[in-house]
Amino acid sequence: MSENEGAEAVAPDEEAETPADPDAELVARVEDAEPEELAREIAALRERAATAESELADAREERDELESKLKRKQADFQNFKKRMERKQEQEAARATEDLVTRLLEVRDNLVRALDQDEDVEIRDGIESTLGVFDRVLDDENVEVIEPQPGDEVDPQRHEVLVKVDSDEPEGTIADVHRPGYEMAEKVIRTAQVTVSNGSGE
Template sequence: MSEDEGTNASAQGVPSEDRPDGGDGVETDTGDESDAETAEPEPETAGGETEIDEETVEQLRAELEEAEAEIEDLEGRLKRKQADFQNYKKRAKKRQEQMKDRATEDLVERLVGVRDNLKRALEEDSDDVESLREGVEMTMREFDRVLADEDVSEIDPEPGTETDPQRHEVMMQVDSDQPEGTVADVYTPGYEMGEKVIQNAQVTVSNGELEDDANEDTAE
């Protein structure tokens, strides 16, 4: 375009800023190409992330099923162990009862033998008191052997022994030359089986009234 034509265009009232060349005859860059080069890439669709999440869910579901199966197996084993233990307790209790019954039967059989000997001694028609006494003493020794086999021993404290409330039953206090509060005499012996007292010994206890007199006599 000639200078005359540019002048004409200006004269015709076309604003310089509206012309492609910006009014100075030089074309300006619209910026479309640079914007295209610097624009950020659009984010990928969520399809990839959704696929990863599904894989994780499947893995967790498999682990959960495996854990549930293991729990079910452990619960089953526990129930079987409990049932076995209950059966063991029943068998042990039954064996204990059987052993107790057999022990009782054995004891009764031996006691019956002692009773038979006593019965024969009482039925014997004899005026020989000494012979009768010997028979009773023999039966008594037999009875003591039965008790000893069952670990039964007699509680027969000596006079002057300290009283033991776990083994002695005090019947009364009496005048005695034994120290005050000690056993004066045994009214009925007691019995213990092993370390268990099955019958306390019934005893009288000294009140110490005659102890001073005995000491005075000794001093004289």
Template sequence: MSDDPAESVTDASTESDAETDADAERSATADAAASDDAASEAVTDEEPTDEQTGEAAADEVTVSDRVAEYDDDLAAEVAALESRIADLEAERDEAEATAEDLESRLKRTQADFQNYKKRAKKRQQQIKDRATEDFVERVVTVRDNLVRALDQDEDADIRGGIESTLKEFDRILDSENVEVIDPEPGTDVDPERHEVMMRVESDQPVDTIADVFQPGYEMADKVIRAAQVTVSKDA
């Protein structure tokens, strides 16, 4: 041990510098390790890129490849089956797309048909309303004539006016293809156009019309109301 004070101070300073350098080296080493860990974690958390995914897919081994390691003929059959499965899946996808398209078109067609039915029904009602309106416009004229006939004096002869009104009414019915069913006495009974009310004694042949109780009407070959008649019976 040196008794020189100056030498002692120099040795102490040298030891202090050495300790400082060691601490700095340890700190740098720790920082580098932490940086490496962070970089490793960042790499681990990253999603695989498309290129990496494609490489992985390319590296996939098919069943036929595995079978080929043991039997080439069987591997060929397996490969053919794999190809057939791929074709069937493609056909299935195409059929499903076609079915979806047909279903969509069917729904549109059904909706269009329902709309058409509604429009046709509305149109029919409009035609019916207009036809009825036209008929009523002509019939009210007959009513006006009857009202005017009744407004005359009680002693007035209104027969001429009534006959004129009747002719006008018949003209309107004729324009609508309406015919009066008014059979002559002695005419054979038509069950579709005549309604027999009773049998009576008559000068007419047996089982023929004796008289018309109430005339009927038919329109476009359709009986609207059958004529009510009496039929002659055997005396």
């Protein structure tokens, strides 16, 4: 085999290993194409690009909407969790509410006994019992609702029995007939009050 024949055998492999130049191919393609064909292809590419941009915008909008929904759900869950915690705290604080409500009548009787009985020995015993009773109520977060004369009437905390002649301004509390009570920020018994008709003003 001659040297020329060997050179010819190697030449095709060397050409195959040479990478094609994409820019050159594009230039050649553009030079060979008809103007109308190029215009159609460019228009198609522009349309594809516009579609891709629109789809990208839609995807971003959907992503933002999902992120917003997720944040709202997280906020709702946190609020729900806080409400449940508050409810559990209130229920725990009011666990003895029924018992306390029944015992309030006993306290009323002790107070009435102090108002009526002059016997010193009995009075000391009643006062001591009432003091213990009040400490128990305090331990159960029970507070007395006992408005002062001249205070405004609060329908959530006061029960108006009757209007009476009084020197207090009209429509305000004249006197407390029976104190009320609230437990853990809930009114368990309204205070019974009389209201001034303003006749003494």
